[in-house]
Amino acid sequence: xxxxxxxxxxxxxxxxxxxxxxxxxxxxxxxxxxxxxxxxxxxxxxxxxxxxxxxxxxxxxxxxxxxxxxxxxxxxxxxxxxxxxxxxxxxxxxxxxxxxxxxxxxxxxxxxxxxxxxxxxxxxxxxxxxxxxxxxxxxxxxxxxxxxxxxxxxxxxxxxxxxxxxxxxxxxxxxxxxxxxxxxxxxxxxxxxxxxxxxxxxxxxxxxxxxxxxxxxxxxxxxxxxxxxx
Ligand SMILES: C[S@@+](CC[C@H](N)C(=O)[O-])C[C@H]1O[C@@H](n2cnc3c(N)ncnc32)[C@H](O)[C@@H]1O
Numbered sequence: 001x002x003x004x005x006x007x008x009x010x011x012x013x014x015x016x017x018x019x020x021x022x023x024x025x026x027x028x029x030x031x032x033x034x035x036x037x038x039x040x041x042x043x044x045x046x047x048x049x050x051x052x053x054x055x056x057x058x059x060x061x062x063x064x065x066x067x068x069x070x071x072x073x074x075x076x077x078x079x080x081x082x083x084x085x086x087x088x089x090x091x092x093x094x095x096x097x098x099x100x101x102x103x104x105x106x107x108x109x110x111x112x113x114x115x116x117x118x119x120x121x122x123x124x125x126x127x128x129x130x131x132x133x134x135x136x137x138x139x140x141x142x143x144x145x146x147x148x149x150x151x152x153x154x155x156x157x158x159x160x161x162x163x164x165x166x167x168x169x170x171x172x173x174x175x176x177x178x179x180x181x182x183x184x185x186x187x188x189x190x191x192x193x194x195x196x197x198x199x200x201x202x203x204x205x206x207x208x209x210x211x212x213x214x215x216x217x218x219x220x221x222x223x224x225x226x227x228x229x230x
Contacts, residue, residue, distance in 0.1 A: 062130070116150075137198040161223070204224055
């Protein structure tokens with residue numbers, strides 16, 4: 001497998017509006033297990049999100065853009081509660097099929113809506129922190145620029161977009177590791193296509209441009225960070 005360059009011609013099965021709805025729902029539900037295994041959000045919570053929310057000294061409002069099945073924002077909400085932080089969380093996704101799965105993870109502090117960052121920006125919404133997980137590699141160049149701009153406009157604090165880092169080891173290990181979880185889902189095909197569509201750190205920093213900075217907070221992970229301008 002040649003992973004020297006991004007393969008942006010590949011389409012993920014889940015991005016096909018006509019894909020099998022049962023397999024899509026199961027894929028969205030099982031992102032929970034994949035994100036726990038490879039997402040690296042524990043470290044980002046401890047080092048990046050928790051200190052920022054603590055420093056606010058008041059209840060915070062956080063947005064997850066492209067929240068899919070909703071597990072990342074639900075897990076962050078659990079950690080916030082455990083750590084004594086008062087936060088309300090909103091997950092948004094333009095795909096109503098994702099919303100159906102995410103709504104099973106709603107709670108007193110977590111809600112979901114079928115919209116995108118541009119829609120919330122037009123509505124004049126702002127948040128203390130805006131994040132996403134595994135969305136950037138789905139977007140073409142024009143969508144990426146709009147997504148980066150809209151998410152900065154929605155945040156009065158920081159914006160953090162996490163994604164996979166493309167590489168042969170990530171590809172090989174994912175191919176082995178996903179075997180136990182893939183049945184009845186798109187996890188193998190889409191996971192491997194995701195890696196082929198994903199960036200390396202320098203590529204993503206160049207694609208996003210200033211003021212974005214891209215770090216690798218864990219193996220095979222990228223985190224693009226910028227200050228919001230809300
Ligand atoms: C691979 S899934 C990731 C879902 C979830 N964030 C996770 O980590 O499990 C990508 C999600 O991004 C959403 N998405 C695609 N384009 C988007 C856009 N322009 N704005 C917001 N979400 C988008 C899709 O509907 C899909 O639910």
